Amino acid sequence: MKKILIFTAGFGEGHNTAARNVRDAVEHIAPDEAKVEVLDLFDSCYGKLNDWVRKAYIAAINRTPRVWGKIYNVIDGTQFVESNMAILAKMKRAMSDLLAELEPDAVVSTYPIYNYVIDAIYSDGRPKSFAQITVITDSITVNSIWYRCTSDYFLVANDDTANVLRNAGVPEPQIRIFGFPVTYRFAEIPDSRYLNGEKEPRRVLYLINSGKKEAPALVRRLCERTDIRLTVTVGRDRALRKEIENEVKAPAHCVEIIGWSNRMPELLTTHHLVITKAGGATVQEAIAARTPVIISQVVPGQEEGNARLIVENDCGCLAPGPDEIVEALTGAFSHGEKGLKTWVDNISKLSKPDASLQIARFILELASPENAPPKRLQHFxxxxxxxxxxxxxxxxxxxxxxxxxxxxxxxxxxxxxxxxxxxxxxxxxxxxxxxxxxxxxxxxxxxxxxxxxxxxxxxxxxxxxxxxxxxxxxxxxxxxxxxxxxxxxxxxxxxxxxxxxxxxxxxxxxxxxxxxxxxxx
Known part of the structure; x- marks a missing residue:
């Protein structure tokens, strides 16, 4: 049986999403062939400190995006990570122990720091006994921290991102374009949105993950439109849900409000448009579902590439405020829905709903089955x-x-x-x-x-x-x-x-x- 370790971190949901989806895909296509584990060494090694840093990161990208943009540029343009590996000494020991005890056949990283830790462990020149694979979760604006390190292969979501690595000198044989590893459920869900010939109000999904102060009033404005049916997700924010409910009490206001849900594939594949920030996982899931995106916010740095991917390929548009969002919807649905049809055609060209399955097959091919795994984790x-x-x-x-x-x-x-x-x-x-x-x-x-x-x-x-x-x-x-x-x-x-x-x-x-x-x- 093949042993596969996937390392992730909670700094942005894209890394965890990619890790979980690759694991699920491997288990789906080869349940008896491979043993897969997803590990977050930042969490297990640094506990409360990691929680604090993660919350500070989330606060920075949401409240002071320009400050975060400057930090992002420092990491991109300097050897900051390589020069400060001493602060990750505890993680280095933990990973060294894991690699020695579990003897994996393949190590997959969906967060770039882990490759530097592996480089430090094997800095004495010892050969590695596993395939090393990096799943890059960013698009186009890819921080060089992703590819300055050692990795056998770099898996990217699209050709635009592959060009960034090519221009940086990464050898062509190490670059593989599979698409972003969305859940394999996207490849199995039938799409019946455009099968009905009758003209019905188009379904619009509004994922409220930024701009919460303006959201209730915007929801009310969108509900007043007769050409759409609105679905709003508020996550676990009960106060926001109550504010929106107060805004749409009138009978004419037809809106479905959803809390936290793990059924995003089903939501995206049953709506004609999605309004959301330019988060990596969300944008890539929308592409997999062939659902055009109206981008409401872009965090400087890693999210700029996601926004460019949508805008430059004419799969949606940037609308950073309520007025712009309303105008974008009007433009999409006017003139016989010409704008919407163009977006759908273009996003369909980028869509790779089976990306996680393709990545899983690639990893399984690389993983050597020589060593049978223990029935349970040795240290437990x-x-x-x-x-x-x-x-x-x-x-x-x-x-x-x-x-x-x-x-x-x-x-x-x-x-x-x-x-x-x-x-x-x-x-x-x-x-x-x-x-x-x-x-x-x-x-x-x-x-x-x-x-x-x-x-x-x-x-x-x-x-x-x-x-x-x-x-x-x-x-x-x-x-x-x-x-x-x-x-x-x-x-x-x-x-x-x-x-x-x-x-x-x-x-x-x-x-x-x-x-x-x-x-x-």
């Missing part, structure tokens, strides 16, 4: 304790949280985390509050608990992962909930843990009623 292996009656003791965690509430990992990542550590059973018990109480209503705005509109997706996600948990790790996965009954005093407060639920339970019920419902299941 354990003996099995036998009882007198011959049965073994099970290792279980029946109380864990995912990103659906206050956890840090997705459901899939939790399955991998516990499965790789030999757990026999896992129950996800994300927080849910009684929204009819004062404290519960306030807590529901925090983004740290499940809301009623997310519960269905939560149970569906766990249900889908149950089969993979069983097949890959022989682990039982269960759905659960942690009911928060928070009053103003200790006597009026309680938390109730429900393990192995088959369906949701109304959080408005009293503790006694909830217990009865749990027992009934």
């Amino acid at each position: 292996s354990r003996g099995v304790s036998k009882r007198r009656d011959g049965r073994s003791i099970l290792l279980c965690d029946l109380h864990t949280h995912s990103i659906f509430s206050d956890g840090k990992l997705t459901v899939r990542e939790l399955v991998d985390f516990y499965g790789q550590r030999s757990f026999d059973a896992l129950c996800l018990t994300d927080h849910i509050c009684d929204h009819t109480s004062l404290i519960g209503a306030v807590t529901n705005l925090s983004g740290m608990v499940l809301t009623l509109d997310e519960v269905g997706e939560y149970f569906d996600t766990i249900e889908r992962e149950k089969i993979r948990a069983s097949d890959k790790y022989d682990m039982i996965l269960m759905a659960g909930l942690e009911f928060n009954k928070d009053g103003l005093t200790k006597r009026s407060s309680a938390h109730l843990l429900a393990v192995d639920l088959k369906q949701p339970i109304d959080p408005e019920l009293s503790i006694i009623q909830t217990i009865a419902e749990i027992h009934a299941q």
Whole structure:
């Protein structure tokens, strides 16, 4: 069995998205041929410091983009990273241990720093026993930090980006154009948007990830149009959701408001236009879905290339303000939708919805199958304790949280985390509050608990992962909930843990009623 390590980091969602999608594609096409792990050594090595730096990075690109642009240029034009490798000494030790223990056949980086750490580990001239592959997540404006390091191959999203590497002196055989690794689901979803000959209002998807102060008023303006049907995503920002709901209370205002969702492929492939900032993953997913993009914000540096990719290929336009967005929609839909048709034709030429599958096949070809992997991670292996009656003791965690509430990992990542550590059973018990109480209503705005509109997706996600948990790790996965009954005093407060639920339970019920419902299941 081939062993593949994928290194990522949480500085921008594009890196994590690419890493997860490559892993999923490998597991999809070769479930019995390869063992794949996604690792974030910044998180595991630096913990709270990494959290602080990551939050500072996000604040910088959103609040002071010009300052971040100057930092980006310093990293691009100097040897800043190479000159400061000493600060990554802890990561170097951790990666050296991982490479020695796991003996991977292929190492994939979706974040550039890891290649410099590998260079430092092998600075003594020792040969590497693995293929080294870099998945570049930026387009056109590619920081030189991506290709100043050593890598056997650099995988890029398009020919424009490949030209940047060619002009920088990267040998042609090391450059491969596969497209951005969006989820392979894009290659499987049928596209029926333009099959119906009848003229209907076009569906517009507005991803509110910037310009939140202006968003509610813009949503109201868009809702007043009769030529579109609007869908708005607000993520976990409950306050923003409430503001938008207050703006569109009139019956004439028809809009669908969605919170956090993992069904972006389905959303993009059922809408005719998307309004969003020029984030790498979002733009590339829109291209894969053949959905033209109206770009509402561009972060200087890495996002400039994404914006250029859309504008220079006439797949959409730049509209940095509410008035410009309204004008862009009018232009797209006027004159028999000539503008929209041009954008769709052009973005279809760039679309590579099966990119992650192509990348997965490439990695599998490079990975040498010589060394069989251990059944479990060596540094987490354990003996099995036998009882007198011959049965073994099970290792279980029946109380864990995912990103659906206050956890840090997705459901899939939790399955991998516990499965790789030999757990026999896992129950996800994300927080849910009684929204009819004062404290519960306030807590529901925090983004740290499940809301009623997310519960269905939560149970569906766990249900889908149950089969993979069983097949890959022989682990039982269960759905659960942690009911928060928070009053103003200790006597009026309680938390109730429900393990192995088959369906949701109304959080408005009293503790006694909830217990009865749990027992009934």
